[in-house]
Amino acid sequence: MEDKQIVELFWERNESALSEVSQKYGRFGKAIANNIVGNYTDAEDCFNDVLLTVWNTIPPNKPDDLRAYIGKIVRRSAINTFRKETAQKRGGKEIQPIFDELAEFSSDYSVEAVAEQHEIIAEINTYLKTLSERKQKVFILRYWHCCEVSEISAVTGYSEANVYSILTRERKKLLDYLRKRGVLN
Amino acid sequence: MKTEEIFLMLGELDEKLIAKASEDLERHRLSGQTYHIEEKDKFSWKRLAIGSVCAAAVIFGVIFAVKNFTGGKIPYYPDGQSDTSEAPSSDTSDWNSSDTSSTSSDTSDTSDTSSDTSSTSSDTSSTSSDTSDTSSNSSDTSSTTPVVPDDKPAYDDVFKEVVYNPTSYGPPLTYEEIVNRLTPDPNYPEYDRDSLYLVEVIKALSAEESKNVAGWRSDNTLYSVKILTDLGRGETINKIANVSATPGTVEYQEPGDPPYAPGDRFTAALTKPYEGRDYLSADYLFRYDVVEENGKTMLYSRGSDIDEQDLPTSEKINEKVITSTTKNPAEYTQKLELGALVDFWRKLQKDLIKYSETEFDANSPYPYQEALKSGRISPDAPKLDLATAKKIIAEKGHFEDIITEFEKVQPYPDYSKYTAVQCTKYCPTEYEVISMIWGDQGEIDYVQYDPDGSIKYSEVLFKTDYDYGSDPNAHFLFYISCSKDEFKRGNEFTAEIEMVNNSGKPYVFEGQESLFRPEVTLYHTDNGKEYVIPYEPVPDTGNSGRYEMAPGELRSYTFRFNIPADAPAGEYNLNILYENSSNFDFGIFVMD
Numbered sequence: 001m002e003d004k005q006i007v008e009l010f011w012e013r014n015e016s017a018l019s020e021v022s023q024k025y026g027r028f029g030k031a032i033a034n035n036i037v038g039n040y041t042d043a044e045d046c047f048n049d050v051l052l053t054v055w056n057t058i059p060p061n062k063p064d065d066l067r068a069y070i071g072k073i074v075r076r077s078a079i080n081t082f083r084k085e086t087a088q089k090r091g092g093k094e095i096q097p098i099f100d101e102l103a104e105f106s107s108d109y110s111v112e113a114v115a116e117q118h119e120i121i122a123e124i125n126t127y128l129k130t131l132s133e134r135k136q137k138v139f140i141l142r143y144w145h146c147c148e149v150s151e152i153s154a155v156t157g158y159s160e161a162n163v164y165s166i167l168t169r170e171r172k173k174l175l176d177y178l179r180k181r182g183v184l185n
Numbered sequence: 186m187k188t189e190e191i192f193l194m195l196g197e198l199d200e201k202l203i204a205k206a207s208e209d210l211e212r213h214r215l216s217g218q219t220y221h222i223e224e225k226d227k228f229s230w231k232r233l234a235i236g237s238v239c240a241a242a243v244i245f246g247v248i249f250a251v252k253n254f255t256g257g258k259i260p261y262y263p264d265g266q267s268d269t270s271e272a273p274s275s276d277t278s279d280w281n282s283s284d285t286s287s288t289s290s291d292t293s294d295t296s297d298t299s300s301d302t303s304s305t306s307s308d309t310s311s312t313s314s315d316t317s318d319t320s321s322n323s324s325d326t327s328s329t330t331p332v333v334p335d336d337k338p339a340y341d342d343v344f345k346e347v348v349y350n351p352t353s354y355g356p357p358l359t360y361e362e363i364v365n366r367l368t369p370d371p372n373y374p375e376y377d378r379d380s381l382y383l384v385e386v387i388k389a390l391s392a393e394e395s396k397n398v399a400g401w402r403s404d405n406t407l408y409s410v411k412i413l414t415d416l417g418r419g420e421t422i423n424k425i426a427n428v429s430a431t432p433g434t435v436e437y438q439e440p441g442d443p444p445y446a447p448g449d450r451f452t453a454a455l456t457k458p459y460e461g462r463d464y465l466s467a468d469y470l471f472r473y474d475v476v477e478e479n480g481k482t483m484l485y486s487r488g489s490d491i492d493e494q495d496l497p498t499s500e501k502i503n504e505k506v507i508t509s510t511t512k513n514p515a516e517y518t519q520k521l522e523l524g525a526l527v528d529f530w531r532k533l534q535k536d537l538i539k540y541s542e543t544e545f546d547a548n549s550p551y552p553y554q555e556a557l558k559s560g561r562i563s564p565d566a567p568k569l570d571l572a573t574a575k576k577i578i579a580e581k582g583h584f585e586d587i588i589t590e591f592e593k594v595q596p597y598p599d600y601s602k603y604t605a606v607q608c609t610k611y612c613p614t615e616y617e618v619i620s621m622i623w624g625d626q627g628e629i630d631y632v633q634y635d636p637d638g639s640i641k642y643s644e645v646l647f648k649t650d651y652d653y654g655s656d657p658n659a660h661f662l663f664y665i666s667c668s669k670d671e672f673k674r675g676n677e678f679t680a681e682i683e684m685v686n687n688s689g690k691p692y693v694f695e696g697q698e699s700l701f702r703p704e705v706t707l708y709h710t711d712n713g714k715e716y717v718i719p720y721e722p723v724p725d726t727g728n729s730g731r732y733e734m735a736p737g738e739l740r741s742y743t744f745r746f747n748i749p750a751d752a753p754a755g756e757y758n759l760n761i762l763y764e765n766s767s768n769f770d771f772g773i774f775v776m777d
Contacts, residue, residue, distance in 0.1 A: 023461065027373060028211070038548075040371040067207060068200040075196045079189060099188045102195075106188045117194050125199040132704045132762055133205065133717060140206035143195045147210070155206075155213040164607055
């Protein structure tokens with residue numbers, strides 16, 4: 001079923017929308033969640049929470065890209081689960097190395113205003129668009145899909161060593177860019 | 186700002202960027218193919234095929250372009266049939282559990298092939314891939330002239346080259362990699378491999394039929410097949426199913442991997458039937474063409490070889506054989522008897538069961554200990570020692586080649602962890618460590634310790650003195666000449682691009698020289714529509730290597746592209762990019 005039709009089902013409050021989402025995006029969502037929380041049972045729980053969130057947020061929302069919409073919610077839900085797991089000393093599968101990498105961007109400076117966050121995201125999007133499509137994909141697969149480097153290598157055709165290299169290099173360049181643009185200290 | 190906040194913020198990245206990556210990821214997960222860009226061990230034909238359109242960005246562009254030519258779908262009409270909307274029925278729900286006793290007269294002999302492959306049926310004469318003539322040449326590893334069969338090939342009137350698999354199959358997987366590949370993943374139960382089967386093609390499904398069966402997926406050919414034998418379990422099956430196998434379609438084909446014609450037989454590791462899916466997937470790894478030769482059932486791979494260490498009776502070959510179209514011969518790279526593959530499959534299954542009964546933490550930083558604990562290796566399994574490491578380093582000289590060779594000697598390193606840089610350690614003895622660290626650059630060190638923990642001896646074994654083709658100081662100039670600047674849809678667009686090293690010092694790049702070129706994108710200045718422009722193949726210079734581009738040196742490249750029929754009218758700019766150098770200036774106009 002097309003995304004548009006699924007969204008219409010949500011708007012009609014038709015519960016078959018949930019099964020359509022599960023069928024179409026279940027694997028996709030659980031894969032992201034699994035990479036973050038590190039075990040499939042929690043990933044499934046996460047995805048069930050996501051379904052509830054999607055049900056509660058459409059309407060009023062009417063996402064153009066349902067996959068991206070679900071992906072965003074999965075990431076948030078999985079991070080919440082990850083926090084709980086970390087408190088219980090159970091680590092995530094791939095998320096910890098990703099956090100280590102993103103730590104380069106962290107600072108004491110607090111960005112709480114939504115507008116400010118949007119500004120940063122807009123600059124990151126601008127930067128990513130200057131990259132080749134293949135490098136964009138490396139970045140997105142790592143920091144949006146939370147893929148392992150081996151999988152990124154398999155998808156993009158870069159060797160794993162090159163994926164490491166691209167990620168390291170692009171993070172540095174992005175950090176410089178964001179600082180130059182004055183959106184990050 | 187905390188790391189978690191940054192991570193969550195990245196969730197808001199541009200949806201178009203996410204969609205592009207998601208599609209590739211989905212395609213990869215569905216096809217189960219691995220894409221390794223390094224092709225050092227492959228035969229020259231494969232390099233040529235790859236060299237012609239290898240840079241993945243360009244290839245995605247080609248696919249993108251093809252899909253745009255055809256309004257998003259790739260039409261084909263096998264056997265001259267018109268497109269039909271009714272998908273053939275497939276009975277994948279119970280073929281494994283029932284009706285295994287019914288025997289097919291022409292396949293019963295293949296039910297237990299491991300013990301006597303010579304007893305297999307010889308009834309493959311119906312296949313269009315009559316390759317028997319080539320058997321006498323099998324020991325000749327040079328590329329042979331394609332043999333033209335007596336019968337007219339099934340798809341002789343259609344062939345357009347599109348490399349669907351961006352980098353083709355990489356070097357053969359290690360045994361451990363194959364085990365990992367076949368280990369069921371709870372994330373993807375629908376892709377659990379069931380068994381190794383012998384199948385016979387009934388027909389390739391049309392585009393519309395494929396769409397009905399598999400939804401959006403249109404970059405693999407779906408076949409209606411008769412599953413003849415469960416080779417893994419030694420049972421005759423004789424059931425009909427839809428199977429996704431070769432990349433591309435009947436019209437748009439992967440070079441060297443033409444579609445199968447009715448009557449063709451091949452082996453395949455098929456997925457288990459899965460609720461809601463009306464087709465099975467054939468893992469690329471175990472797909473071999475089946476040919477009867479001198480009373481023996483021989484198998485021919487189309488580039489996806491299993492390592493000869495695991496199949497010692499296999500033979501490396503380099504043969505082009507016309508199967509279903511004279512325009513795209515099948516390119517065979519490995520030959521073996523059916524029984525050898527069946528034996529290998531059964532060994533794999535035993536190991537998979539053994540491994541599934543023991544715990545193995547694939548994410549542990551101590552893979553060797555994990556492998557030992559889980560019984561994947563024995564305590565006397567070879568470990569990488571200093572002498573072997575030095576020998577490999579001397580012979581290979583490139584970091585990634587060295588990694589590959591180290592992995593062959595000791596598949597499970599003593600320590601492996603990635604935190605911004607990758608660190609892998611091999612410990613030949615309690616007091617010795619060979620460590621590899623790579624991020625922007627790579628280094629291999631050897632350290633010997635005293636029992637009290639102090640360093641007794643250390644040596645840098647290898648160090649890359651350059652980045653992987655990246656130089657922050659690199660600077661290039663691009664000169665563009667374009668065939669014209671106004672185009673109608675469907676017109677061919679040609680750009681000659683000269684690239685000059687303007688950095689004042691040599692620029693070093695690693696890999697295949699034929700892959701060195703800028704990336705060129707045509708993008709609409711208003712609506713963001715973009716097309717990656719394919720390049721004209723540059724002659725392959727042979728093996729991968731380290732190349733230098735001298736200061737002031739100029740290289741020319743040609744890029745060609747047909748303006749798609751649905752390209753939005755308006756002004757487009759060319760984006761030429763290599764490293765941190767780019768040129769955005771040249772504009773063309775597509776007429777409404």
